[in-house]
Amino acid sequence: MADKRDYYETLGISRDADLHAIKKAYRHLARKHHPDVNSDPEAETRFKEINEAYQVLSDPEKREMYDRYGHQGVESAANGQGFGGYGGFGGFEDIFDMFFGGGPTAGAARGRAAAERGNDLRYDLELTLEEAAHGVARTVRYTKMETCEACNGTGAEPGTKPETCSMCHGTGQVRQQQQSIFGTQIRIGACPRCHGEGKTIGTPCASCSGQGRSRKTIERNVDIPAGVDSGMRIRLTGEGDAGRRGGPSGDLYIITHVKKHDYFERRGSDLWSEVTIGFATASLGGQIDVRTIDGTTELNVSPGTQSGEVYSLRGKGMPDPTGGRQGDQNVVLKVETPTKLTEQEKELLRQFAELRGEEIKEAQGKNFFERVKDAIHGL
Secondary structure, three states: OOOOOOHHHHHOOOOOOOHHHHHHHHHHHHHHHOOOOOOOOOHHHHHHHHHHHHHHHOOHHHHHHHHHHHHHHHOOOOOOOOOOOHHHOOOHHHHHHHHHOOOHHHHHHHHOOOOEOOOOEEEEEEEOHHHHHHOEEEEEEEEEEEEOOOOOOOOEOOOOOOEEOOOOOOOOEEEEEEEEOOEEEEEEEEOOOOOOOOEEOOOEOOOOOOOOEEEEEEEEEEEEOOOOOOOOEEEEOOOOOOOEOOOOOOOEEEEEEEOOOOOOEEEOOEEEEEEEEEHHHHHHOEEEEEEEOOEEEEEEEOOOOOOOOEEEEOOOOOOOOOOOOOOOEEEEEEEEOOOOOOHHHHHHHHHHHHHOOOOOOOOOOOOHHHHHHHHHHOO
């Protein structure tokens, strides 16, 4: 025993240090030299020395024996274990003292299951392009977990209440000790009886089977703003699943899906459409009616318009749901070439071509398909 270091020197404290100073020095050194956090080969030996010194000096009776008789005075108090293993911790609270700086109350609070926020929910809502353009009020119907009205979320049958768990005494934690070559190891985990709740329910609520929540189908009115597009989210705060153990409710997210339109094509905030015009209108110009998302409007076609030209109608596209500029409608004009002409129409076109100096040569002989037909019949 003569080769052991002085316990006060080991903890780096004076001989008149009070219990607070002893614990403070111990926590600091234990964190620094614990083998789980310090890879130095000497850390384990140093940690055992610190632990042994703390066990003696934090106990008034052992400290008095040590102050009077030195290491020999506390040899019998060690009970043959010599304080050398990890099993020398003063108790549950000392473990948390070392790593977290708290006492048994802090440890118990950490072990007990905390309030749990409810799950967020998703609802997919399909809209027509017109509904998306103008905004619409819709009623959504979905199921969610709600706090049980019968037990008010406690999980206990009305008239009864949850009881403190007899296994963990309300801490939500239990500890297990195991012997190893390094001494006694302590493992702390959730209480298997109350599953970390700290309380048990003797008579579960008949309405929710002791869960404190039950699934219900509800309806909510939702205002869809004008201009929404597919994939946009509308958040309804607190309309998700109810929380557990007093936790807040989750949120409901409405995901919009705008159906494909048979006339308009949407590109961002702009709308695109195609309008067929006659040869004469394209050549001479004129005014045509164009369908928009709000009804119809007039479009002035310039003379000599070619097939594929694009005319833009300012502000006739989709609104911006964030308040920005409204999109445009882009109208693609397609010039229609007549396919069936009367003899009078043909004559007029020939005259038109003659006036423009355009020579029209009539097709001679049979066309390609007629020649193929003749070849087949001649086989």
